[in-house]
Amino acid sequence: MVQGVFYRQSTRTEARRLGLVGYARNNEDGTVTIEAEGSVAALDALEAWCRQGPPAARVEQVTVSSGPVQGYPEFAIQRL
Template sequence: MPTLHLLIKGKVQGVFYRATAKEIANELGITGWIKNTNEGDVEAVVTGSQDQLQAFATWCRTGPERANVSEVISEEVKEEKFKDFSVIRQRV
């Protein structure tokens, strides 16, 4: 299955981006992880079918209601297998 690395830029921290992304990922049936970066962006690695990944990437361009996404950088990377979709919490 294809795996995507996504870097989401804009006002994406403090707006429930990661929590909402987890809900969307679970609805779509994709696996992977999402986390905040020290630079104020959100980073994700997701695995699923092309259609699932396209739907997730499309959602990422808008995000939750309070987000203001300015850019989504997406690249296909080597396939990774994940048990589920998780939010990685770390100090920023």
Template sequence: MAKARLQIKISGRVQGVFFRKSACDEAERMGVCGYVRNLINGDVEIVCEGEEVSLSQFLGWCRQGPPMARVTKVDTKKLPATGEYKHFFVE
């Protein structure tokens, strides 16, 4: 299976609703590595790597988020995998 890297920007009510912690839990469960962080404009950014199938599933989760979140927009950019991440963490 091919590995890939995604840069994901999530907009909506995504800060203060446990989005980062939930994303970390979901990524680890799916075998996805990388990080999640809050942006100053209220969005959340995720940079992640893994098998394309796992990334697709994780992206599906990101479109919904945790129960208290309200995702209004998800922008993604596919990049070549670098292998720099060994686990998923909150930055």
């Protein structure tokens, strides 16, 4: 759950730094969904970063799954 820690914005910055495309989105239950596409090394680095998050975040759980490639044009923040 995230509130006021700039998790999505920080994730976008980190994902773009790693050359990834996809999105970060807050969910109604306070969790965040992130979909990312790119090299395995970059995805692994983003996963490791997500386990820490930005300085004000307290990350309790990260769940990772694979899915079909969507072909995102960039890494963006989605709104519900």
